[in-house]
Amino acid sequence: MADRVYPSSKPTTTTTAAATATTPGATATTKPQLRQPYRPQPQYGNYHRRKSHRRNHCCCCCFWTILILLALGLLAAIAGAAFYVLYRPQRPQFSISSLRIAKLNLTTDSSSSTSHLNSLLNITLSSKNPNSHIVFFYDSFTLSVLSNSNSVQLANGSIPSFVSGKNNETNFRSVLTSSRDLDTESVTALRSDLKRKTGVPMKVQMDTKVKVKMGNLKSKKVGIRVTCQGIRGIAPKSKSPSVASVSDAKCEVDLRIKIWKWTF
Incomplete structure (x- = not known):
């Protein structure tokens, strides 16, 4: 009886190895891969948030x-x-009661061809404080009488310091004089004014500093200028003084604020 051969129950596993064939005489070269440098990307979101x-x-x-x-x-x-x-603050009020011209002579020396001005004026003016709760403390005033058409100074004087109380009116009298030589331009302009039949147009300027008191409050001193215009005076032709016309005179008070070298 012939023997039978039975196959094994375990499956036969076949492994296939893949071989790489190389051609004789040829060399395999592998190029190294270059690594790109790292470049940080800008954070646009954070930048816009910071800007916002x-x-x-x-x-x-x-x-x-x-x-x-x-x-x-x-x-x-x-x-x-x-x-x-x-x-209810109001500005102080000034007015000219009278202006008498005792002397207003313009003489020319033939030898030196210079012109000399001699003048003597008497002025009466008043200062009124219309306020019920304010007091004015004035320094001394510097007075100047000028020709209104050409601003030639005819005479100058002063008024002492005083206190203007509530609803108070103060009157002053002052003597203004001048004795000086004039330049050619001033002489020509003044001679033209002296020939006027209606008289020389004049203006009075008063400069001072004032301090204001309101109750327990006191201000610092502030410069003011009082300008009175509308005056006409005639030079006297005899020893008796002439009376200038002051019926149309009006006085205005302006602040004089000084900043460094400039006065406004």
Whole structure:
């Protein structure tokens, strides 16, 4: 009886190895791969966020600054309105009562061809304080009488310092004189004014400093200029003085604020 051969129950596994064939005489060269340098990408999102934050911060600062300035302006307006209602401040008033011309001579020396001015004037003026709660403290006044058409100084003088109380009126008398040589231009202009039948147009300037007191408050000294125009005077032809016309004279008070070398 022939023997039978039975196949094994375990499967036969076949492994195939892949071999790489090389051609004789040929060399395999492998090029190294170059690595690209790292370049950081800009963070656009963070940059825009920072820029937007700065813009918002600036807008907020501008808003609060404007708001504070408006609030301060409103408070100043309220304080000014309350001050005006309480004190009713008014400027001091000045007027010229009379102006007498005792001498107003213009002589020319033939030998030296120079012209000399001699003048003597008497002025009476008044200062009035129309305020009920304000007192004015004046320094001494510097007075000048000038020809209104060409601003040639005809005479000068002064008034002593004084205090103008509430609703008070103070009268002064002062003597103004001049004795000086004039230049050719001033002589020509003054001679033309002296020939006028209506008289020489004149103006009076008064410069001083004043301090104001309101209740317990006192201000610093401020310069003022009082200018009175509308005066006409005729040079006397005899020893008796002539009376200038002051019926149309009007006086204005202006502040004289000095900043460094300039006066406004």
